[in-house]
C-alpha cells in the first residue's frame with residue numbers, strides 16, 4: 001500500500017505574472033504506508049509547498065498527487081490525513097478536549113464517539129489530565145501535543161507535519177520526537193515531516209528526502225537505519241554517519257544552505273559524499 005505518490009509534480013505560483021515563482025520542479029516521490037519521511041532543504045526550496053500539495057491545500061501546476069491511492073482532493077474530503085504546523089493553531093476558546101474533537105465534529109461524529117476518541121488521543125499524547133484546560137493554560141510543548149492529538153483524532157493513515165517542533169526548546173523537542181515515534185509505531189501512521197534540522201530528520205526518519213534550492217527538486221534520498229530510536233541511538237556511529245550523509249547531500253555542488261547543523265556532528269569523521277555507510281544509504285538523484 002502506498003501512502004503518498006507524487007509523479008512529475010511541478011508548482012508555479014502566479015504563472016505568467018511578473019511575480020511568477022517556480023517553487024517545485026519534476027518531483028517524483030513514493031512513500032510506502034507506515035514510513036516516516038522527512039523533507040529537508042534550504043529555506044524557500046518548496047518543502048511547505050510540497051506538503052500543501054499532498055494535503056490538497058494548493059493545486060499542482062503539473063503532475064499527479066495521490067494519497068492512499070486516491071487523487072489528493074478525494075483524500076482530503078475523506079480525511080485521509082491529519083496535519084500539524086509549527087504553530088499549534090488551537091482555538092483559544094475551546095478546551096483541549098473540544099479542540100481535539102473538532103475534526104470529528106466536522107465529520108459528523110456523535111457526541112459520545114467524539115468524546116471517546118478525544119479521550120483516547122489525549123491519553124496517547126500524555127495529556128489525559130488536561131482535557132478541561134484551555135490552550136493558554138498549557139506550555140508550548142503541551143499545545144503541540146494537543147495539535148498532534150487533534151491531527152490523529154480521525155485515525156488518519158497519514159500525518160503531515162510542517163516544522164511542528166520548530167518553536168520548542170531542545171529538551172522538549174527531543175521528548176516530543178520520541179513521543180511522536182512511539183505514537184506512529186502504535187498507530188501505524190505514515191508521516192511526512194518538514195524540518196530544517198538535520199539531526200531531527202535523521203532521528204525520526206526511515207528516509208530523508210533532500211531538496212535543492214528553488215525551484216525545489218529532489219536531489220538525494222537517504223535511507224536511515226538506526227534500529228531502536230532511543231537516547232542511545234542519538235549517540236551511535238550510525239546516527240552521526242547518517243547526519244554526515246544528509247549534510248553532504250544538502251551541500252551538493254553549490255553554496256552551503258542555511259540548515260541547522262547537528263551538535264557534535266562536525267566532529268565525526270565524514271565518509272565520502274553520498275556513499276552508503278552502516279547507518280544509511282544515500283541515493284543522489286540524477
Ligand SMILES: Nc1ncnc2c1ncn2[C@@H]1O[C@H](COP(=O)(O)OP(=O)(O)OP(=O)(O)O)[C@@H](O)[C@H]1O
Nearest residue numbers: 013014021023042043044045046047048049050214
Ligand atoms: N502562495 C504563494 N504565492 C506565491 N509564492 C509562494 C506562495 N507560497 C510559497 N511561495 C513561494 O514558493 C517558494 C517555496 O516556498 P515554501 O514556503 O514552500 O518553501 P520552504 O522550503 O517551506 O521554506 P522555509 O524553509 O523557509 O519554510 C518560495 O519562494 C515562496 O516565496
